[in-house]
Amino acid sequence: MKKKLIAITTLCSHYEIEISFIDALYKTGLIQIVIIEEDQFIDQDQISDLEKMIRLHHELNVNIEGIDVVFNLLEKEKELREELKALKNKLRVYEND
């Protein structure tokens, strides 16, 4: 399935953010930017994460480095929750055995 790309200029005006913010996120490796004929785009799959980054920055005053740390920790937490879920399901097999 072809992925939908959204122009960065559109995102900046929609979310009322500076292009420098997107650029800083890109430089930190938090988002990927696709360049087509000199225009910059973001894959729509990244929008949910981008919104989260904007909220962390605007609502909680978290800087770019802080966002990076938060995302790394959230990723680890997600992995642990998945592992816990799998282990809980496995444990159910042996319960009341």
Added chain:
Amino acid sequence: MAFIDYYKILGVSKTATEKEIKAAYRKLARKYHPDLNPDNKEAERKFREINEANEVISDAENRKKYDKFGKDWKHGKEYEKAQYQGQQQSQYQSGQHDFSEHEYSDFFESIFGGRGTSSKQGHYPKFKGQDYHAELHLDLKDIYTTHKQILTVNNTKIRLTIPAGVENGQVIRVKGKGGQGLNGGPNGDLYIKFIVNNRTQFKRDGNNLYANVSLDLYTSLLGGEIIVDTFTGKVKLKIAPETQNKTKVKLTGKGFPVYKNEGKFGDLIITYHIKTPTNLSEKEKELFKELQKAR
């Protein structure tokens, strides 16, 4: 309806300055923000509380009103007056976060008319609406086959196809069925977590099913045939002579359907539990003694 101490919620004194209130709010928001506490209903509730508190006491006008009504909260007449005045307020618009009206406490609504304060309106860009999280309880038998179910979420009917083989704790996303977007942003998504209750004799681990089957002593020693239950019916099994206790046999393809892989199934693993006879008659005892001597 109970009085809510917004100062206590933010952990500030009644004489706190605007700067102190802001700092306290930021500190708590960093702790309970939903983006930092995914799937944590308690944090979500706390975050709503601190936002409500912040909306009231970070705004000079609201704070004055709250201080006045809050002080006389337990005096009936004053309370009624406060309620009446609260209802006279014009419709407030949503503030910093995309909370719908019902997410404010009754206490807040009685004073401020039920919506966020207007002072911060227009300062925030378009945001996707709040994601909703719901749990759907299903029986293991329900998810053996793919089926459709109609759910009612916030008065909206959602037709959901539940594929066979979903896992306990698995979450699926229904796009656009969450809260309304803020300032014209897209709607949030609805996340449904499946809670699978197992009332069957089978245990499930992924696609495999496990069951214990009792075997009488004679069949385990001499071999024979038994009928066992599988998830979809009964099957006849041959028992090899001299079968040991806790021997496992695998019935290939008699397990659970593989998620989103139609026609594929896991295995059913049966563990034999040999039951030794009890209440032996004198004759049986004698015969067992003879057998013992023969060994």
